[in-house]
Amino acid sequence: VLGQTVDTNSAWIAQQLAAVGCEVIQHITVGDDQPSIERALRAAVAERCDVLIATGGLGPTEDDLTRHAVAAVCDVPLEMNQSWLNRIVEYFRQRNRPMLERNKIQAMLPKGATMLDNPHGTACGFHLPLREEMTAFYLPGVPKEMKPMFRDHVLPHVRQRSAGGVILQKTLHTFGLGESAVAEMLGEQMLRDRNPSVGTTVANNVVSLRVNAKFPSIEQAEGALTKTIADCYSKLGDLIFGEDDQTLAETAAASLAPSRFTVTTAESCTGGLLAKYLTDVSGSSAYFKQGFITYSNEAKQKRLGVSENLINVHGAVSEPVVIAMARNARRLADADFSLAISGVAGPTGGTPAKPVGTVCIALAHLARAESPGGKNDDREDEVNVIARTFNFAGDRESIRDRAAKMALTMLRFRLLGKPLPF
Amino acid sequence: VLGQTVDTNSAWIAQQLAAVGCEVIQHITVGDDQPSIERALRAAVAERCDVLIATGGLGPTEDDLTRHAVAAVCDVPLEMNQSWLNRIVEYFRQRNRPMLERNKIQAMLPKGATMLDNPHGTACGFHLPLREEMTAFYLPGVPKEMKPMFRDHVLPHVRQRSAGGVILQKTLHTFGLGESAVAEMLGEQMLRDRNPSVGTTVANNVVSLRVNAKFPSIEQAEGALTKTIADCYSKLGDLIFGEDDQTLAETAAASLAPSRFTVTTAESCTGGLLAKYLTDVSGSSAYFKQGFITYSNEAKQKRLGVSENLINVHGAVSEPVVIAMARNARRLADADFSLAISGVAGPTGGTPAKPVGTVCIALAHLARAESPGGKNDDREDEVNVIARTFNFAGDRESIRDRAAKMALTMLRFRLLGKPLPF
Numbered sequence: 001v002l003g004q005t006v007d008t009n010s011a012w013i014a015q016q017l018a019a020v021g022c023e024v025i026q027h028i029t030v031g032d033d034q035p036s037i038e039r040a041l042r043a044a045v046a047e048r049c050d051v052l053i054a055t056g057g058l059g060p061t062e063d064d065l066t067r068h069a070v071a072a073v074c075d076v077p078l079e080m081n082q083s084w085l086n087r088i089v090e091y092f093r094q095r096n097r098p099m100l101e102r103n104k105i106q107a108m109l110p111k112g113a114t115m116l117d118n119p120h121g122t123a124c125g126f127h128l129p130l131r132e133e134m135t136a137f138y139l140p141g142v143p144k145e146m147k148p149m150f151r152d153h154v155l156p157h158v159r160q161r162s163a164g165g166v167i168l169q170k171t172l173h174t175f176g177l178g179e180s181a182v183a184e185m186l187g188e189q190m191l192r193d194r195n196p197s198v199g200t201t202v203a204n205n206v207v208s209l210r211v212n213a214k215f216p217s218i219e220q221a222e223g224a225l226t227k228t229i230a231d232c233y234s235k236l237g238d239l240i241f242g243e244d245d246q247t248l249a250e251t252a253a254a255s256l257a258p259s260r261f262t263v264t265t266a267e268s269c270t271g272g273l274l275a276k277y278l279t280d281v282s283g284s285s286a287y288f289k290q291g292f293i294t295y296s297n298e299a300k301q302k303r304l305g306v307s308e309n310l311i312n313v314h315g316a317v318s319e320p321v322v323i324a325m326a327r328n329a330r331r332l333a334d335a336d337f338s339l340a341i342s343g344v345a346g347p348t349g350g351t352p353a354k355p356v357g358t359v360c361i362a363l364a365h366l367a368r369a370e371s372p373g374g375k376n377d378d379r380e381d382e383v384n385v386i387a388r389t390f391n392f393a394g395d396r397e398s399i400r401d402r403a404a405k406m407a408l409t410m411l412r413f414r415l416l417g418k419p420l421p422f
Numbered sequence: 423v424l425g426q427t428v429d430t431n432s433a434w435i436a437q438q439l440a441a442v443g444c445e446v447i448q449h450i451t452v453g454d455d456q457p458s459i460e461r462a463l464r465a466a467v468a469e470r471c472d473v474l475i476a477t478g479g480l481g482p483t484e485d486d487l488t489r490h491a492v493a494a495v496c497d498v499p500l501e502m503n504q505s506w507l508n509r510i511v512e513y514f515r516q517r518n519r520p521m522l523e524r525n526k527i528q529a530m531l532p533k534g535a536t537m538l539d540n541p542h543g544t545a546c547g548f549h550l551p552l553r554e555e556m557t558a559f560y561l562p563g564v565p566k567e568m569k570p571m572f573r574d575h576v577l578p579h580v581r582q583r584s585a586g587g588v589i590l591q592k593t594l595h596t597f598g599l600g601e602s603a604v605a606e607m608l609g610e611q612m613l614r615d616r617n618p619s620v621g622t623t624v625a626n627n628v629v630s631l632r633v634n635a636k637f638p639s640i641e642q643a644e645g646a647l648t649k650t651i652a653d654c655y656s657k658l659g660d661l662i663f664g665e666d667d668q669t670l671a672e673t674a675a676a677s678l679a680p681s682r683f684t685v686t687t688a689e690s691c692t693g694g695l696l697a698k699y700l701t702d703v704s705g706s707s708a709y710f711k712q713g714f715i716t717y718s719n720e721a722k723q724k725r726l727g728v729s730e731n732l733i734n735v736h737g738a739v740s741e742p743v744v745i746a747m748a749r750n751a752r753r754l755a756d757a758d759f760s761l762a763i764s765g766v767a768g769p770t771g772g773t774p775a776k777p778v779g780t781v782c783i784a785l786a787h788l789a790r791a792e793s794p795g796g797k798n799d800d801r802e803d804e805v806n807v808i809a810r811t812f813n814f815a816g817d818r819e820s821i822r823d824r825a826a827k828m829a830l831t832m833l834r835f836r837l838l839g840k841p842l843p844f
Binding site: 002003004005006008010012013014015017018023024025027028029030031032036043059060062095096097100102103120122142144199210212265273276278279282283284288289290291299303333346348396397 | 423424425426427428429430432433434435436437438439440445446447448449450451452453458462465591593600601602603605606621622624625632634687689691692693694695696697698700701702704706707710711712714715716717718720721725755768769813815816817818819820
């Protein structure tokens with residue numbers, strides 16, 4: 001309630017519940033004091049709801065008071081759960097860290113509660129009916145711990161209980177065009193009172209379409225969802241790079257895999273972010289072996305053999321320089337593809353000719369099939385290089401992020417054998 | 423409540439209110455239906471609060487029902503506000519767009535309400551007491567419209583009403599110890615009923631202390647806050663790396679600046695994340711010139727000259743290998759410091775001896791002062807190298823993040839001239 005954190009748990013939980021046909025009627029946030037938590041629990045009991053889901057307040061510190069509040073509202077004592085205590089002991093033992101006395105409180109549960117396993121932390125959850133016909137789940141607030149516990153323990157219960165209506169959701173992700181341009185391409189699909197509905201959201205420079213289908217039966221919902229998704233694909237085509245949790249890097253990784261292609265990176269303004277994205281994917285060692293971060297002009301010369309003259313004539317942020325970076329990095333790393341980025345991420349360093357947001361990106365590609373000498377053949381005439389100059393909006397973080405994602409997008413379209421659609 | 427949007431208004435409003443001494447006791451989110459809105463308003467009336475602030479539901483569509491709910495709860499009719507109707511007409515005229523019949527509803531206010539001007543849209547706000555001693559403000563939900571209206575109309579009222587009370591906040595950040603260990607070190611500071619209060623939160627593996635001081639006057643609040651902050655520093659010392667918006671990389675950058683020290687990176691499992699952090703900081707070209715991403719063993723050999731034998735004997739995730747990576751990267755980049763990371767980020771690749779989460783980090787440092795040859799002198803006996811092996815908890819993303827932040831922390835403590843405190 002102090003506003004020091006933006007709550008993302010509520011939206012995530014509501015989406016999960018909607019997907020199994022469970023409607024959220026209210027969301028309450030209260031402070032870390034026991035009377036406030038108790039009041040919120042009693043208010044929930046008074047509502048006509050079937051399930052209460054509470055997050056947070058299960059840590060080991062003195063402002064973690066959920067378990068005390070639940071015990072008070074249910075009028076039961078707190079009891080030690082020996083099996084979870086053993087787990088906490090083991091958790092600290094494995095990490096060679098001393099278990100503190102205060103961590104013991106995390107094994108204290110209201111009498112009658114069912115413990116819910118937390119594979120990722122020392123705060124177990126629990127499950128305890130609040131009144132007849134109304135159950136309640138208590139989960140830790142840390143999203144990484146809460147989410148798997150929600151999926152394992154809460155969702156199956158809710159799914160079983162909410163027999164009837166079904167809401168199916170799918171999210172499609174695009175990168176490269178703005179939200180209104182994407183909406184324009186979709187046209188009437190964007191009307192919100194249709195079922196399935198299609199809405200756009202933007203997060204981390206990715207414009208996503210959220211499709212929701214609400215129908216009495218799962219067959220109807222699936223049929224309608226499939227049709228609307230197909231409509232979206234027919235309108236946006238390859239602009240859609242992935243669905244649901246899929247990232248741009250995962251899409252690129254999946255496209256590199258069948259031919260065992262490898263990729264290297266030569267980064268200036270993004271300072272390692274592109275390589276970071278490529279290695280976010282587990283198993284990335286199959287396609288990513290090494291990368292170069294050449295932030296200074298001297299590093300571009302010494303590490304990548306970019307000529308000083310080229311930099312002096314065209315500037316470090318120029319297509320000739322990123323082309324040289326991409327060509328040379330590819331050869332040095334002996335990779336099929338290489339991506340090079342040089343730009344003005346700001347907030348300083350912009351000029352009238354190259355304002356903040358100017359980013360040059362090159363993609364070099366050794367055409368193995370056309371090369372009888374195999375992939376180690378480095379004759380330059382068999383290497384295809386394209387370069388593009390972009391003008392990205394936003395602050396330093398956003399410009400760097402757009403640059404790295406645009407490089408991945410250039411790789412993706414090359415692997416599709418198609419030109420960039422923008 | 424459907425979870426399709428993450429609510430950022432609540433956190434923003436709470437921060438604004440805290441700054442003028444107004445405490446938020448509860449936050450409620452309900453669906454776009456009139457009975458739910460009415461229930462939430464009646465619940466607020468029953469709370470012991472002085473001000474209600476509601477956002478959203480003031481648009482022209484059929485699911486914008488806040489004005490209807492307020493009229494019902496206050497038992498008054500809706501009336502046309504002619505002055506706002508004129509503004510809406512003018513709004514459309516200026517934009518050469520036809521005014522739709524449905525926009526007229528936006529000029530209908532509950533009888534007795536005071537209209538609040540919206541300079542950025544067609545939804546005016548309004549102000550209407552809900553009961554004696556409790557006023558209520560209704561604002562549009564679009565942040566760009568809500569925020570100026572909040573500042574112009576709500577904040578002056580609340581400031582006057584909270585007669586002098588002030589809440590000052592400060593956040594202190596630590597990295598390296600768990601939340602409960604930090605709480606243990608703080609001891610009685612953590613007691614929540616103290617004023618100023620100190621609470622801990624964890625985000626992106628950084629454990630932060632949030633200190634809130636609530637006093638009648640700003641002088642009292644400042645004095646008490648300063649004293650509590652000093653107490654926290656005396657208990658945690660150098661564990662605290664920064665305050666408020668400061669990041670670990672910014673702290674490291676600030677420590678490198680006075681001596682114009684430079685740093686390079688040699689990354690395996692973090693794949694560029696450490697360099698990304700170092701270059702997040704604007705002006706990072708002063709201390710960061712280049713970095714190496716050597717993900718494969720071959721790259722460690724070819725790019726950094728780590729001997730194949732060393733990797734075969736000790737494994738790529740070993741202190742001898744990161745020491746060689748750090749030594750050689752430093753010399754190649756001609757930097758004062760270098761940081762090298764090699765580890766098992768998972769989810770696969772773990773062994774009983776080196777489970778997922780095992781990360782080796784080395785810090786090499788050319789002791790310039792002791793080197794008469796200056797910083798280009800690369801005699802190995804003048805280079806200090808320390809290496810540490812860590813066992814980080816969490817998933818791939820968390821392990822990579824902790825590894826990069828621990829490397830920055832090792833650099834920070836070296837610049838402080840102190841050993842790592844863990």
